[in-house]
Amino acid sequence: MEYPITQDAGLEARDDRLVTDSARTDRPTPDVDVVVVGAGIAGLYLAYRLSRAGHRLRVFEAGDDLGGTWYWNRYPGARVDVPSIDYMYSFDPNWQRDWQWSEKYATQPEILRYLNHIADKHDLRRHITFSTRVRQAGWDDGASLWRVRTDGGDDVSARFVVMATGCLSMPKQAEVDGLESFTGEVYFTSRWPHDPVDFTRKRVAVIGTGSSGVQSIPVIAEEAREVVVFQRTPTFSIPARNGQVSPERLALFAANEADYRSAARMSPGGIPMERSITPTFSVSEAERQQRYERAWGIGELFEAINVYADVLSNPAANHEFAEFFRNKIRAIVDDPQTASDLCPTDYPVATKRPCLDTNYYATYNLPHVRLVNVRKHPIRQITETGIDTAHEAFTFDAIVFATGFDAVTGAITAVDITGRDDAALKDKWADGPQTYLGLTTAGFPNLFLITGPGSPSVLSNMAVSIEQHVDWVLDCLGHLRAHGFAAIEPTAMAEAGWTQHVNDCADITLFPAANSWYMGANVPGKPRVFLPYPAGVDFYRATCDEVVARDYLGFKLSGPEGSMCNDGLVRRLQPDVEMILIQMAAMNLPTLDSMPVDEARAFYAQMSTTRPPGPDVGEIVDGVLPGATGDLAYRLYRPPTPGPHAIVVFFHGGGWVVGDAVSDDPLCRDLCVRSDAIVISADYRHAPEHRFPAAVDDAMAAVRWVADNAEALGGMPGRLAVCGWSAGGNLAAVVSRLTRDAGGPHIVGQVLLTPPTDGDLTRASYVENADGYGLTTALAQWCYDHYIDPADRRDPRFAPLCAGDLSGLPPAIVVTAEFDPLRDEGKAYAAALDAASVPVEHVRARGHTHQSLTMVDVALSGAPVRARIANALRGFFLPTRTPETAA
Numbered sequence: 001m002e003y004p005i006t007q008d009a010g011l012e013a014r015d016d017r018l019v020t021d022s023a024r025t026d027r028p029t030p031d032v033d034v035v036v037v038g039a040g041i042a043g044l045y046l047a048y049r050l051s052r053a054g055h056r057l058r059v060f061e062a063g064d065d066l067g068g069t070w071y072w073n074r075y076p077g078a079r080v081d082v083p084s085i086d087y088m089y090s091f092d093p094n095w096q097r098d099w100q101w102s103e104k105y106a107t108q109p110e111i112l113r114y115l116n117h118i119a120d121k122h123d124l125r126r127h128i129t130f131s132t133r134v135r136q137a138g139w140d141d142g143a144s145l146w147r148v149r150t151d152g153g154d155d156v157s158a159r160f161v162v163m164a165t166g167c168l169s170m171p172k173q174a175e176v177d178g179l180e181s182f183t184g185e186v187y188f189t190s191r192w193p194h195d196p197v198d199f200t201r202k203r204v205a206v207i208g209t210g211s212s213g214v215q216s217i218p219v220i221a222e223e224a225r226e227v228v229v230f231q232r233t234p235t236f237s238i239p240a241r242n243g244q245v246s247p248e249r250l251a252l253f254a255a256n257e258a259d260y261r262s263a264a265r266m267s268p269g270g271i272p273m274e275r276s277i278t279p280t281f282s283v284s285e286a287e288r289q290q291r292y293e294r295a296w297g298i299g300e301l302f303e304a305i306n307v308y309a310d311v312l313s314n315p316a317a318n319h320e321f322a323e324f325f326r327n328k329i330r331a332i333v334d335d336p337q338t339a340s341d342l343c344p345t346d347y348p349v350a351t352k353r354p355c356l357d358t359n360y361y362a363t364y365n366l367p368h369v370r371l372v373n374v375r376k377h378p379i380r381q382i383t384e385t386g387i388d389t390a391h392e393a394f395t396f397d398a399i400v401f402a403t404g405f406d407a408v409t410g411a412i413t414a415v416d417i418t419g420r421d422d423a424a425l426k427d428k429w430a431d432g433p434q435t436y437l438g439l440t441t442a443g444f445p446n447l448f449l450i451t452g453p454g455s456p457s458v459l460s461n462m463a464v465s466i467e468q469h470v471d472w473v474l475d476c477l478g479h480l481r482a483h484g485f486a487a488i489e490p491t492a493m494a495e496a497g498w499t500q501h502v503n504d505c506a507d508i509t510l511f512p513a514a515n516s517w518y519m520g521a522n523v524p525g526k527p528r529v530f531l532p533y534p535a536g537v538d539f540y541r542a543t544c545d546e547v548v549a550r551d552y553l554g555f556k557l558s559g560p561e562g563s564m565c566n567d568g569l570v571r572r573l574q575p576d577v578e579m580i581l582i583q584m585a586a587m588n589l590p591t592l593d594s595m596p597v598d599e600a601r602a603f604y605a606q607m608s609t610t611r612p613p614g615p616d617v618g619e620i621v622d623g624v625l626p627g628a629t630g631d632l633a634y635r636l637y638r639p640p641t642p643g644p645h646a647i648v649v650f651f652h653g654g655g656w657v658v659g660d661a662v663s664d665d666p667l668c669r670d671l672c673v674r675s676d677a678i679v680i681s682a683d684y685r686h687a688p689e690h691r692f693p694a695a696v697d698d699a700m701a702a703v704r705w706v707a708d709n710a711e712a713l714g715g716m717p718g719r720l721a722v723c724g725w726s727a728g729g730n731l732a733a734v735v736s737r738l739t740r741d742a743g744g745p746h747i748v749g750q751v752l753l754t755p756p757t758d759g760d761l762t763r764a765s766y767v768e769n770a771d772g773y774g775l776t777t778a779l780a781q782w783c784y785d786h787y788i789d790p791a792d793r794r795d796p797r798f799a800p801l802c803a804g805d806l807s808g809l810p811p812a813i814v815v816t817a818e819f820d821p822l823r824d825e826g827k828a829y830a831a832a833l834d835a836a837s838v839p840v841e842h843v844r845a846r847g848h849t850h851q852s853l854t855m856v857d858v859a860l861s862g863a864p865v866r867a868r869i870a871n872a873l874r875g876f877f878l879p880t881r882t883p884e885t886a887a
C-alpha cells in the first residue's frame with residue numbers, strides 16, 4: 001500500500017516547521033510495506049500488529065521454525081528467569097481459555113509450544129519465510145524505500161524494515177584452539193540439536209558458567225558419568241525455587257489482569273514491583289540480613305536486585321549484598337577451594353544479569369562433578385580426545401559450549417545495512433552503537449530496532465519491552481500514514497543526546513565496573529559501551545510516550561508534500577537529578593519565598609535532616625569564632641589523614657537568608673575527604689535582620705581569624721583557600737578580592753560553586769530556568785531583596801563582577817550548572833577572571849541544577865564535579881602556590 005499523501009489539517013497547523021520538499025510524487029510502490037527480520041517473540045507480535053493494521057509485510061527467519069531464542073536454545077535445563085506468567089504476550093487477554101503455564105518458570109519446550117500456539121491461534125505463520133537469512137538491507141533514497149536481500153535469493157523492496165533480530169541470537173565464537181580436531185561430540189547451548197542428547201555414561205566438559213551453563217550443568221550432571229566445568233568468570237546465582245505458578249499471582253490475575261499488566265509496563269523491570277527507595281545503610285544490619293534472606297528465599301530475580309535502592313550504585317552497599325551471596329555459596333559447596341572459585345569477587349553483584357538456578361552450587365558436591373578455574377588453569381587447546389590446560393590433560397566424550405552471545409548489537413550488525421549515502425551501519429557503530437531511544441538510528445530512515453541498544457532490553461522482562469517497542473512502531477507507522485509522511489528518521493542532535501543520556505544513566509551505576517556482555521566486554525574487539533538503557537522500563541516508556549506527545553520530538557518526518565522536524569533533546573537533566581525533581585514535585589512542598597523568614601529557616605533546616613550524611617571524616621569540631629560584631633558558629637571538618645593540613649574556609653548557601661554553619665554538612669564532609677584539607681564552615685549574619693554588607697564583614701572576619709589561628713587549628717599556615725556555594729560562593733569571591741586589596745590574608749585559591757556575581761535578573765538563565773529546577777527566579781529575587789537594596793547592587797562587595805580590576809586574584813574554579821537561574825552570572829565571572837589573566841577553571845555542570853551538585857550521595861552524577869573541585873583545591877595547595885615559594 002502506498003501511503004496516501006494528503007496535506008492534512010495537522011500538517012497545516014505546523015506550517016512554521018513545514019519545509020517544502022522537492023521530492024518526487026511518482027515514487028515506486030514497494031513490494032511490501034514492512035520487512036520484519038526475525039520470528040521470535042518480537043517478530044511474531046509484529047506480524048500480529050502489522051497484519052491487523054493492514055500493512056503488507058514479510059517476515060524472514062533464519063531458523064527453520066518460529067520462536068527465536070526458544071527455538072534455538074534447547075539445551076537441558078533451559079528456562080525463563082522471570083515467571084512464565086509475566087513472560088508472555090499481553091495482547092491476548094483471553095489467554096487462560098486455551099493456555100496454562102505448568103510451572104512458575106517454564107521450560108524451553110513449554111515456551112516454544114506457547115509461541116507456536118499463539119502463532120497458530122492468530123494465523124501468523126503465513127507471513128513468515130523460514131530458513132531464510134536477511135543478508136543485506138540498503139536504503140534507496142531516491143525511491144524512499146529499503147531493498148532487502150536474503151540468502152534465499154529474495155530481493156524485496158519495503159517502505160520500512162524492522163530488525164526483530166534479538167539481543168541474544170548471535171552466538172559468540174568459541175575462543176579456543178583445536179576444536180576441529182576433537183573427535184567427540186560438540187554442542188553449543190545456543191544451537192542445541194532438536195533430537196534429545198543422551199549423556200549417560202559420558203564424560204562431559206561444559207565451558208562457560210553464564211546463565212546457560214548454570215541452567216544446564218545440574219541437568220547434564222544427572223546423566224553424565226563425569227562433568228568437568230571450565231569456568232572463567234563465576235556467576236551470582238539464586239535458587240529459582242521453581243514449582244507451580246504462584247496462587248497469589250493467579251489471584252492477582254483473576255482480580256484484574258489489565259491492572260496487573262499495566263503495573264508491569266510501569267515498573268522498573270517489566271514485572272509488577274515497586275522500585276525500592278530505601279538506601280542500604282539506612283536500616284540496621286539485622287534488618288538488612290533479613291531482607292537479603294527474603295530475596296534469596298523468594299526465588300525471583302528482579303526482587304533480588306531490588307532489595308535496596310543503592311545496590312547498583314553504592315559500592316559499599318553492593319559489597320555487603322555480594323558478600324551475602326558469597327556466604328551462601330560457601331555454605332552450600334563442601335570443598336572450600338571449589339567454593340572459593342565459585343565466588344565472584346571481581347565485579348559488583350547484579351552488574352551481570354544474575355542467574356536463577358536449580359541445584360547449581362550443590363551440583364559441585366557430587367563426586368563426579370569438578371570445577372576448573374581457567375583463570376588459574378587456562379585452557380591451552382582442545383585436542384583430539386579432550387581439553388588440555390597448562391596443568392592437566394582431560395579426556396571427554398562431549399564438549400558443551402555455553403559461551404554466550406555477541407549481545408544486543410551482534411545480530412543487527414551481522415546484516416549489511418546501508419543507509420543514506422550508502423553509509424554502513426557497521427561503520428557508524430564501530431565505536432559503539434548510537435541510537436535514538438534504542439529504536440532508530442540517524443542516517444537510516446524507516447529502520448526500526450526492536451529492543452535495540454539504548455533501550456531497556458536485556459535489563460528487563462523482555463516480553464514487556466518487546467510489546468512496548470512494537471506498539472510504539474505501530475503507532476508511529478499510523479502517525480506517518482495519517483499525516484501523509486513516508487519517512488521518519490531521528491536527528492543527529494536527538495541521537496547524540498540520547499546516547500549521552502544512556503551513558504549518563506550508566507555512569508551513575510556500578511554497571512561499567514564489570515567486564516560484562518552488557519558492556520560488550522565478552523567479545524574481543526567489541527567497543528566497551530554500556531548497551532542497554534538502565535534507568536528502567538517505567539522511565540523509558542514515559543520517555544518514548546513523551547517523544548510522541550511532543551510531536552515526535554527529535555525526529556524528521558518527510559514525504560512528497562514536505563517535511564517536519566521538531567528537533568530537540570528529550571532528556572537534558574542528569575537522570576538522578578531528574579528523578580529528584582520528579583520526587584520533589586510529587587511532594588508538592590511550599591516554596592521558601594512563600595513563607596515568612598523564620599518559617600523558611602525552620603523548613604530549610606528540617607529538609608536537611610532527611611538527607612544522607614556524607615562521608616565520614618577524621619574529626620568534627622564545633623566552635624565559635626569572632627565575627628565582625630560578635631561570635632559566630634563554625635564547624636571544622638578534619639580529614640582522617642595525619643596533619644597538618646591545608647585549610648578551606650567554606651561559606652554556606654541559603655541566599656544570605658537561611659542556612660548556617662552546618663547546613664551544608666554533607667558537602668563539607670565530601671570536600672574535606674576528597675581534598676584532604678581541613679574545611680571550616682563559618683557562619684555569618686543573615687538578612688533581613690542583618691542586611692548587606694554584614695555577611696561580607698563576617699566572612700572577612702572569619703578568614704582573618706582562621707589565617708591567624710591556622711596552626712592551632714591543625715592547619716598549615718599560608719595554605720588557605722576559600723570556597724562557597726550559592727550565596728556562599730558570592731562571599732568567597734568577594735573575600736578573595738577584599739583580601740587582595742587589604743594585602744592579606746593570602747588566599748591561594750577560590751572555589752565558587754554556582755555563585756551569584758551580580759544578581760542581574762535580566763540574564764537569559766533567569767528566564768530559561770525561571771521555574772522547575774529547585775531554585776526559581778522568584779526565590780532568587782526574594783533572597784536579593786532581603787539581602788540588599790537595589791541601589792547597592794553594583795557594589796563589588798555584592799557584585800564581584802562589577803569590580804573594576806580582577807587582576808591578581810587567587811586562581812579560581814567556577815562551577816556553573818546548566819539548569820540554574822544563576823548560570824550566566826557564574827559564567828560571566830569565570831570569563832571576567834580569565835580576561836583579567838586570573839587562572840580559572842570553569843566547569844559547566846551539564847544537566848545539573850543550582851542545588852544538585854551539593855547533594856552528596858543523592859545526586860551521584862555530581863560526584864565527578866566535586867572531584868574536580870577537590871582536584872583544583874589540591875592544585876591550589878601545591879607548595880608553588882603558597883606565599884613563601886610564590887615570593
Ligand SMILES: Cc1cc2nc3c(=O)[nH]c(=O)nc-3n(C[C@H](O)[C@H](O)[C@H](O)COP(=O)(O)OP(=O)(O)OC[C@H]3O[C@@H](n4cnc5c(N)ncnc54)[C@H](O)[C@@H]3O)c2cc1C
Binds near residue numbers: 041069071165450462
Ligand atoms: C537461553 C536464554 C534465556 C532467556 N531467558 C529470558 C528470560 O527469562 N526473560 C527474558 O526477559 N529474556 C530472556 N532471554 C532473552 C530473550 O532473547 C528474549 O526474552 C526474547 O526471546 C527475545 O525475542 P526476540 O524476538 O526479540 O529475539 P529472538 O528470540 O532472539 O529472535 C530473533 C530471531 O531473529 C532471527 N534472525 C536474526 N538475524 C536474522 C537475519 N539476519 N535474518 C533472518 N532471521 C534472523 C533469529 O534466528 C531469531 O530466531 C533469554 C535468552 C536466552 C538466550
